[in-house]
Amino acid sequence: MPNGVVGMVHLRALPGAPGFLGDLSAVEDAALADAAACFGGGADAVMVENYGDVPFLRDQVPAVTVAAMTRIVDAIRRAHRGRPLGVNVLRNDARSALAIAAVTGAAFVRVNVLTGAAVTDQGVIEGRAAEVMRLRAALCPDVAVLADIRVKHSAPLAPRPLADEARDLRLRAGSDALIVSGAATGAEADPAMLAALRDAVPDCPLLVGSGTTVDNLSRFTEADGAIVGSTLKQAAAGRPYVSDELVRAYVAAARFTRPDDPIAEAD
Numbered sequence: 298m299p300n301g302v303v304g305m306v307h308l309r310a311l312p313g314a315p316g317f318l319g320d321l322s323a324v325e326d327a328a329l330a331d332a333a334a335c336f337g338g339g340a341d342a343v344m345v346e347n348y349g350d351v352p353f354l355r356d357q358v359p360a361v362t363v364a365a366m367t368r369i370v371d372a373i374r375r376a377h378r379g380r381p382l383g384v385n386v387l388r389n390d391a392r393s394a395l396a397i398a399a400v401t402g403a404a405f406v407r408v409n410v411l412t413g414a415a416v417t418d419q420g421v422i423e424g425r426a427a428e429v430m431r432l433r434a435a436l437c438p439d440v441a442v443l444a445d446i447r448v449k450h451s452a453p454l455a456p457r458p459l460a461d462e463a464r465d466l467r468l469r470a471g472s473d474a475l476i477v478s479g480a481a482t483g484a485e486a487d488p489a490m491l492a493a494l495r496d497a498v499p500d501c502p503l504l505v506g507s508g509t510t511v512d513n514l515s516r517f518t519e520a521d522g523a524i525v526g527s528t529l530k531q532a533a534a535g536r537p538y539v540s541d542e543l544v545r546a547y548v549a550a551a552r553f554t555r556p557d558d559p560i561a562e563a564d
Contacts, residue, residue, distance in 0.1 A: 301504070301522020301553035302385065304335030304529060304544060307348035307537075309366040314350040324349075325369050331539040332373045335529070336380055338544025344383035344407060344524060345370050353388040354417040362386070363393045370401045383407060383443070389422050391429045391442075398440045405441035405473075407524075408508070412444075412470045413462065414454040421454060426470035444472035446494070449481050449507055459490065460497035467498045476524065478506035483527040485509070491519045511550045522553045 310316030311323045328345065335343045347366060350525035366386065374382055386394040395404040409415075410440070412424040433440060445467050447453060453462075466472045475494060477486045486509030494503055505523040519524070529544050530537040 301345050301520075302340045302548050302551050303504070303522060303524040304332075304539065305348075305524065305526030306331045306335070306342035306343055306345045306539075307480040307526055308346065308350075308366070308369065310349035310351075311347055311362055313359050313361045314347075314378070316349055316351070319366075321365060324365075325372055327536075327538065328369050329372060329376060331352070332377060334541040335415075335544055336377055336541040338529075338539075340544055340546035341384060341522075342381035343373065343377075343403075344385055345373065345406075347387050348384040348526075350387065353419055354390075355388055355422055356390065356415075358386055358390050358393055363397060366393075367397050367400055369389060370397055370403060374403070381405070385409075388417065388419050391425070392432055395432050395436055395440060397438065399437040403440065405443055406470075407443045407476065408444070409445045409448040410451070411442070411472060412465050413457075415448065415451040416454055417451040421452070424470070430471050442471070442505065443474045443476055445476045445478060445506060447478075447490075448476075449478040449484065459493055463494050463497045463501070467501045472501075474502040474504055474521070476504045476506040476529050477520075479508040481507075483508060485513060486517070488516045488519070491517060495519045511546055514520045514547075514550050514552070516553075523551065548555040 306328050308328055332343050374442045381404040383405040384394045384397045384403050389409045391408040398406055409424045410424045411426050414423045478493050486505050502521040504518045505517050509523045509525055510528045529539050531540045
């Protein structure tokens with residue numbers, strides 16, 4: 298992907314979640330519209346996430362969530378054949394994400410806590426890199442694993458030097474890229490953290506996971522790409538949706554040029 302822009306498809310609440318409104322077809326239609334706006338506006342990839350399923354389960358989502366997400370990811374895949382898709386199953390169900398990717402042909406997954414342990418609003422989440430990477434090897438070895446480092450809405454259980462965390466994620470856990478985010482959804486990441494990671498793991502692709510806008514993209518020149526959701530949305534009838542015009546403006550402002558992006562290669 299030439300500019301590394303990953304547009305988010307934030308799913309409305311799915312069956313089993315408190316906010317589900319009883320119509321999965323409406324959730325699918327909204328997701329298809331957001332994906333079309335992302336790709337139509339020039340995004341290089343799209344990632345699908347069960348964003349509406351608050352409050353999130355800590356480690357494993359129920360079977361109905363996996364079934365619903367598989368249906369929707371597959372629908373997006375059929376509508377945009379050959380375009381890279383990703384999956385993130387919140388809060389930290391990497392195994393379900395890999396299963397969905399294996400069945401639908403998605404190119405990558407995002408894992409919020411792959412190594413170590415984090416204190417979150419779901420409690421303490423422990424990384425399970427050994428299980429995740431063994432499952433990937435068995436099901437879908439070509440699927441890229443994008444791992445957050447000090448993921449948003451969390452704090453490390455026992456803080457360690459950032460460089461040590463990064464090297465563990467890259468060299469011991471085997472992540473294909475690292476994601477740097479701000480403190481919360483939509484919060485700006487710290488460019489200094491990005492620069493420190495570039496020094497610590499110079500061969501590792503780095504993505505900004507939250508808070509980038511047309512106005513602040515110049516602060517993230519060390520990044521190979523960005524995962525972007527909130528800034529691409531506008532509201533209509535009380536619901537936010539992705540605007541292809543906002544996507545086009547963002548893509549035009551993005552200047553991610555490193556050629557070794559694992560998302561493009563994974564497809």
